[in-house]
Amino acid sequence: MSDFDHPMFRWDRDGEGVVTVTMDDPDQSANTLNDRFSAELPVLVDHLYAERESITGVIxxxxxxxxxxxxDLGMMMRANDSDRPRIRALLDGSKQQLRRLETLGRPVVSVVSGAALGGGYELTLATHHRVAVDAPGTVVGLPEVTLGLLPGGGGVVRSVRMFGLLTALQDILLTGARFRPAAALEKGMVDEVVATVDEGLAAARAWIAANPEPAQPWDRKGFAIPGGTPASPKVAAVLPSLPAVLRKQTRGAPATAQAAILAAAVEGAQVDLDNALLIESRAITELICGQESTNIIKSMFYDMQAINRGANRPEGVPAHTAKRIVVLGAGMMGAGIAYVSAxxxxxxxLKDVTLEAAEKGKAYSAGILEKALAKGRSTPEKRDEILARIHPTTDPADAAGADVVIEAVFEDPELKKKVVAEVLPYLASDAVLASNTSTLPITGLADGVPRPEDFIGTHFFSPVDKMALLEIVVGAKTSDVTLAKTIDIARQIGKTPIVVNDSRGFFTSRVIVEFINEAIAMVGEGIPAASVEQAATQAGYPVGALALMDEISLTLNRRIREETIAGLAAEGKEKPLHPAAAVVDRMVDEFGRGGRLAGGGFYEYADGRRTGLWGGLAEHFGASNTEVPLLDMQERMLFAEAIDAVRCLDEGVLRSVADANVGSILGIGFPAWTGGVLQYVNQYKGGAAGFVTRARELADRYGNRFSPPESLVRRAESGEEYT
Known part of the structure; x- marks a missing residue:
């Protein structure tokens, strides 16, 4: 029977007095914590209290x-200081309703089918028992930290009281981890796992029947936080190290959300639950109204969502699903592409010049799958199924009927053309012809290909199985059909595709060179190399620029520079030589230090492992320049990339701001707290105008390469943002 008529919540009471409340927003494909939910939840809870005497339990x-x-991430992204009272009132109001729900005096059980993340999981924490349905989309967790936020619906407070302070922080809150049903059950985040929703409802009714007068652990007399409070000896022995661990994990980079989570959890563990909830509200209000969460939400949610929904996909082209792919070259990149495709x-x-090399490429996939199996993330059947899809070969004829080919051989234009030509006669007549290159212009590689309209660039990032980004490069003759197909294939293999137009270095490889070169130039100015690396990591880069240069190799850096100069000269253009060039040339020519694979570069190596910065840096380049402020060092790197990204937009290399922001974070490690390379301009103090003023200061101190492009100056004068 139903005696409650509200669109968001469907109410069904059975003959045993168990009420099943089904969330079903009539205006959305998904239930969300929107205005409707916020308005109707109090009405639902009021009705539960009004009918409490006739209710035996709630599902x-x-x-x-x-x-x-x-x-509502849109509301959070737009929030500013003036919104603090309103946001605080919303948070406290929703928490009050969840608190009333868990103190109803009747057993309340959540049956979770589908994603219950953030506020969704916080709702389940306010129920007495959680049943998860083992369906493909079911996942639980508190991932707010990944958006520069913290759980604001009681997630910090209840997780600490449920799992203990250290476990809640280290395993759930600070990681933002998402848990599938089996892992959630093992962690204690759900209490039961069933196969179907019907089984979940039956399990819920059984638990209600067996627990007629439940109470949350923290509402029972004598409750103590598992593992102890911050004052208990065991926790007190570990707790002081957590800020240091956090600093080590973030390498000194801005980590506002993590610090707020740590503070809210520790402070909240020392007071009663109601006051702990107030502490949590205060902390998340500061984050919501702060700039860092705005930056991250814009790039990692809205920009990412736009890209993944096909913002770059040409209209009118039917959806495409690839069935058979040929990967040319079984080295690190080719092996990775083969794995994600299988x-x-x-x-x-998987084709290479020798069967041994091709088999070695397949073995890469076997290694990944064995690790997944050892961690319980896969099964022998799934492993064997994936490996059975990879066919090592040396015979071009084995490419018969394939609807996509991706070459992943050495960065040599003639070699790339040769390996594609070998398999071309065997491919499907409309197969996508793709080149995995990081710098070579796609238009040039398409020269001589019978079907240049089918030729496109697919720049994968290493390691392919872990890096989410795919930079798709459109050549001068690439058709919209080929672009649409390639975007579909990217999504099919689980990649986030940005689309850029053809040029040397495209977007990501071109811009990251500016970051690296600025760091190298600082070494040439006599700034201690350790300070340069520390400036990069404290700015939020995942690794120091000098360490990254060693991985790429100094010799490759020089070759790219020389090819770029030659390419520009052929077009009648000239680019000033970066001061980093002199340092790289000395490192290679005088000292024979070409990078990690050459045995040494800016760092020393033992058995391929980095052991420390090369002592010769101080000897040959000096290390006495301590006058450059840390902020200048950091912003020289950040501004170098942002300014070149603006040029990429001006030149038509970049097609959208979203591509710039997402590509810079996912592909080349631009600090996530900034929201991406163009959002960094938006969010700089004073906006674009403040950025322009600071760029001119850097140009006066360190060189004209920091002079803001005219387009940026005009944008600053008009008060526009990059959107």
């Missing part, structure tokens, strides 16, 4: 594929 479930998604269900032909 919360969902009619959608998503159990309940998180809060994992996605494609039949993979």
């Amino acid at each position: 919360l479930t969902s009619a959608k594929k998503t159990f309940l998604a998180g809060g 994992k996605a269900g494609l039949d993979v032909v």
Whole structure:
């Protein structure tokens, strides 16, 4: 029977007095913590209290594929200081309703089918028992930290009281980890796992029958936080090290959300639950109204969502699903491409010059799968199924019928053309012809190919199985059909595709060189190399620029520079030589230090492992220049990339701001707290105008390469942002 009529919550009471409340927003494909939810939750809770005497229990479930998604990120992204009172009131109001729900005096069980992340999982924490349905989309967790936020619906407070302070922080809150049903059960984040929703409802009714008068652990007399409070000896022995661990993990980079989580958890563990909830509200209000969360939400949610939904995909082209792919070259990149393709269900032909090399490429996939098996993330059947899809070969004829080929051989234009020509006669007549290159212009590689309209660049990032980005490069003759197909293939193999137009270095490889060169130039100015590396990591880069240069190799850096100069000269253009060039030339020519694979570069290596910075840097380049402020060092790197990204936009290399922001974070490690390379300009103090003023200061101190482009100056004068 139903005696409650509200669109968000469907109410069904059975003959035993168990009420099943089904969340089913009529205006959205997913249930979210939107205005409707916020307005109707108090009405639902009021009705539960009004009917309490006739109720024996409550089951919360969902009619959608998503159990309940998180809060209104658009509102959070737009929030500023003036919104603090309103946001605080919203948070406290929703927490009050969840608190009333868990103190209803009747058993409340959540049956989770689909994603219950952030606010969705916080709702389940306010129920007495959690049942998860082992369906493909079911996942639970508190991932707010990944958006520069913290759980604001009681997630910090209840997780600390449920799992203990250290476990909650280290395993759940600071990681933002997402847990599939089996892992969630093992962690204690859910209490039961069942196969179907019907089984979940039955399990919920059984638990209600067996627990007629439940109470949350923290509402029971004598409750103590598992593992102890911050004052208990065991926790007190570990707790002081957590800030240091956090600094080590972030390498000194801005980590506002992590610091706020740590503070809210520790402070909240020392007071009663109601005051702990107030502490949590205060902390998340500061984060919501701060700039860092705005930056991250814009890039890693809205920009990412736009890209993954096909913002770059030409309209009117039918959806495409690849079935058979040929990967040419079984080295690190080719092996990685083969793995992600086979994992996605494609039949993979992995070709190399020798069968031994091709088999070695397949062995790369076997190694990944064995590790997944050892960690319980896969099964022998799944491993064997994926490996069976990879066919090592040396015979071009084995490419028969393939609808996509990706060459991943050495960065030599003639070699790339040769290996594609070998398999071309055997491919499907409309197969996508793709080149995995990081710098070579696609238009040039398409020269001589019978079907240049089918030729496109697919710049993967290493390691392919871990890096989410795919930079798709459109040549002068690449057709919209080929671009649309390539975007579909990227999504099919689980990659986030940005689309850029052809040029030397495209977007990512071109811009990251500016970051590296600026760091190298500082070494040439006599700034201690250790300070340069520290400036990079404290700015938020995942690795120091000198360490990254060693991985790429100094000799490759020089070769790219020389090819770029030659390419520009052929077009009648000239680019001033970066001061880093002199340092690289001395490192290679005078000292024979070409990078890690050459045995040494800016760092020393033992058995391929980095052991420390090369002592000769101080001897040959000096290390006495301590006058350059840390902020200048950091902003020289950040501004170098941002200014070149503006040029990429001006030159038509970049097609959108979203591509710039997402590509810079996912592909080349631009600090995530900035929101990406163009959002960095938007969010700089004073906006674009403040950025221009600072760029001119850097240009006066360190060189004209920091002079802001005219387009940026005009944008600053008009008060526009990059959107």
